[in-house]
Every structure is written in structure tokens, then in C-alpha cells.
Amino acid sequence: MMSDVLDTLYATIESRKTHAPANSYTAQLFAAGENEIVKKVGEEAIEVIVAAKGQTDERVVSEVADLLYHTLVLLAARGIAWQAVEAELARRAR
Numbered sequence: 001m002m003s004d005v006l007d008t009l010y011a012t013i014e015s016r017k018t019h020a021p022a023n024s025y026t027a028q029l030f031a032a033g034e035n036e037i038v039k040k041v042g043e044e045a046i047e048v049i050v051a052a053k054g055q056t057d058e059r060v061v062s063e064v065a066d067l068l069y070h071t072l073v074l075l076a077a078r079g080i081a082w083q084a085v086e087a088e089l090a091r092r093a094r
Contacts, residue, residue: 003086010072010082017076029073037077040070 013026020027029037044067051059075082 006068006072006082009069010076013069013072013076026073029070030077034074034077037070037074041067041074044070 016024016026017030020030029040044063048060048063048067051063072082075085
């Protein structure tokens, strides 16, 4: 199930690179460029740490979701398929 959710999200993110609705946050990130995307990944990673060190489990879940989303945007911006990450995780699990 997790893979289905992430696969669907990644496909949506990919579609925003070429078919960008005016109000799409994802399209705005792509337009801002890789430096802005990397900055957002860093901000979200810090927010995960802060949440884990003193906030609720719900907050941790929310921040991890934000981090995964921004990480997927970074992968898409670099032309790296989400499946490459899945394959690497599968390789490590062996």
C-alpha cells in the first residue's frame, strides 16, 4: 500500500513539471529551481527532528509526510524515478 501511495504522489509531482496549474505549489517549487527545493528538504528535515524531540506523534507524522513530499519533488526535479529509491531499499533489505 505504501508504494501505491508514493507511486501515485510521485506521478502527480512529475505531471506538475509539464502541466502546471497556476495554483500548484509543486509547480511553484519547480519554477523556483533546485536550490529552493533543496532548501525546503532541509527545512522539513529540521522540522522532523524538532517534532520528534518534543511534539506529538501526529506532528511527527505530519512533518515526515512533508519531508517525503519535498524529497519526491527533489527526485523529480533531478529526473530520478521514485522506483530507483525503492530498488535501493530493496537491495539493502537483502
